[in-house]
Amino acid sequence: MSQSLARLQWPFVIQAGDVVKVRLLVQHPMHTGYQQDMEGRLIARNVLVWLTCTLDGQQVFRVEPSSGIAANPYFEFFVRARASADMVVQWQDDLGVMGEWRQRMDVAERKTPGP
Amino acid sequence: MSLVWHWFAIVFALGTGALALAQPQPSRGLAPDQLRSGLAFAGPDVQRLQADAFANPGLLWLTRGKALWAQGAGPLKQSCQDCHGRQAESMRGLAARYPRLAPNTGQLVNLEDQIRACRTQRQQATDWAFESEELLAMTLYVTDASTGLPLHMSPDPALATHLQAGAALYQRRQGQLNLSCAQCHDQQQGRRLYSDRLSQGQPNGYPVYRLEWQTLGSLERRLRSCYVGIRAEPPPWGDLRMRQLALYLTWRGEGLPIEVPAVRK
Numbered sequence: 001m002s003q004s005l006a007r008l009q010w011p012f013v014i015q016a017g018d019v020v021k022v023r024l025l026v027q028h029p030m031h032t033g034y035q036q037d038m039e040g041r042l043i044a045r046n047v048l049v050w051l052t053c054t055l056d057g058q059q060v061f062r063v064e065p066s067s068g069i070a071a072n073p074y075f076e077f078f079v080r081a082r083a084s085a086d087m088v089v090q091w092q093d094d095l096g097v098m099g100e101w102r103q104r105m106d107v108a109e110r111k112t113p114g115p
Numbered sequence: 116m117s118l119v120w121h122w123f124a125i126v127f128a129l130g131t132g133a134l135a136l137a138q139p140q141p142s143r144g145l146a147p148d149q150l151r152s153g154l155a156f157a158g159p160d161v162q163r164l165q166a167d168a169f170a171n172p173g174l175l176w177l178t179r180g181k182a183l184w185a186q187g188a189g190p191l192k193q194s195c196q197d198c199h200g201r202q203a204e205s206m207r208g209l210a211a212r213y214p215r216l217a218p219n220t221g222q223l224v225n226l227e228d229q230i231r232a233c234r235t236q237r238q239q240a241t242d243w244a245f246e247s248e249e250l251l252a253m254t255l256y257v258t259d260a261s262t263g264l265p266l267h268m269s270p271d272p273a274l275a276t277h278l279q280a281g282a283a284l285y286q287r288r289q290g291q292l293n294l295s296c297a298q299c300h301d302q303q304q305g306r307r308l309y310s311d312r313l314s315q316g317q318p319n320g321y322p323v324y325r326l327e328w329q330t331l332g333s334l335e336r337r338l339r340s341c342y343v344g345i346r347a348e349p350p351p352w353g354d355l356r357m358r359q360l361a362l363y364l365t366w367r368g369e370g371l372p373i374e375v376p377a378v379r380k
Contacts, residue, residue, distance in 0.1 A: 007174065029330065035329075072330075
């Protein structure tokens with residue numbers, strides 16, 4: 001299936017300046033090249049070559065997964081949220097298929113003293 | 116002479132009638148309070164992953180299924196939603212009663228068969244193959260409407276022969292290891308087979324995300340895995356015996372709540 005699908009999660013309420021944990025789940029089979037399909041034929045290797053996350057145009061996370069990463073890979077990382085912005089996840093696999101997923105991160109003005 | 120024959124015929128007819136009525140109920144093997152979902156036999160890491168409302172990988176297919184539900188297909192661009200409305204109401208409890216007899220053909224069908232029939236006959240759209248992402252996603256989405264509801268076999272009396280056949284298959288030793296389903300899942304449940312704990316073989320978490328498969332898979336695929344495990348030749352895809360076995364499992368697990376998206380090792 002070629003449609004790209006991912007899940008992104010961060011805390012429900014974010015105040016400007018908070019360092020927040022971002023959770024990311026990407027749908028990808030991550031075929032190692034050693035698995036077989038339902039008819040017993042070998043499936044060609046197809047794993048994510050690279051995956052990046054940009055927040056407000058700035059790259060905040062990059063990973064180059066190999067065949068050692070399980071299917072539907074899960075990542076966690078931390079970012080400092082300064083203002084509401086789009087988080088854009090992009091990736092490319094061995095077949096050259098590109099994926100993209102974007103989600104709006106809403107950041108409220110700081111009400112409590114900053115970290 | 117003819118009177119004797121009449122008498123004989125009457126006794127014979129009564130006898131077979133009584134036999135049909137007294138057709139032995141297959142054995143359930145487990146009392147209702149002994150029923151345990153496969154989750155109870157899974158390790159803590161698997162239990163945690165299933166409980167994680169974000170990271171449970173099955174949720175990816177659930178999202179996909181939700182999108183497919185509203186997506187038009189076929190020449191009329193009809194979607195599931197156009198006929199069935201909201202999944203949460205129209206599909207509620209449905210998955211807990213499968214397999215059942217298709218009303219139009221009288222054949223024993225599982226949920227996947229029903230979705231495929233709907234797809235090709237009603238929507239007249241391209242077929243979804245067994246274990247295709249789309250079929251799994253839609254099956255999961257439909258099943259999700261029954262989450263928490265107990266398995267309950269459809270009360271159709273015409274299911275009796277299929278139930279008998281499924282029960283017989285469950286008890287039959289087969290394969291090079293000469294094992295029956297019952298020997299592992301009734302008699303040895305909870306004990307270890309290599310690094311795994313043997314579950315009761317309950318069908319309440321399907322389609323399931325299996326770490327071994329690294330993807331979502333149907334009950335039929337899981338049953339085929341068991342066939343391979345005991346070195347038996349799996350029946351062809353879509354075979355009636357798999358539906359009969361699934362029917363027996365549903366009946367055997369009656370009362371156990373549907374639990375999707377489930378994660379298993």
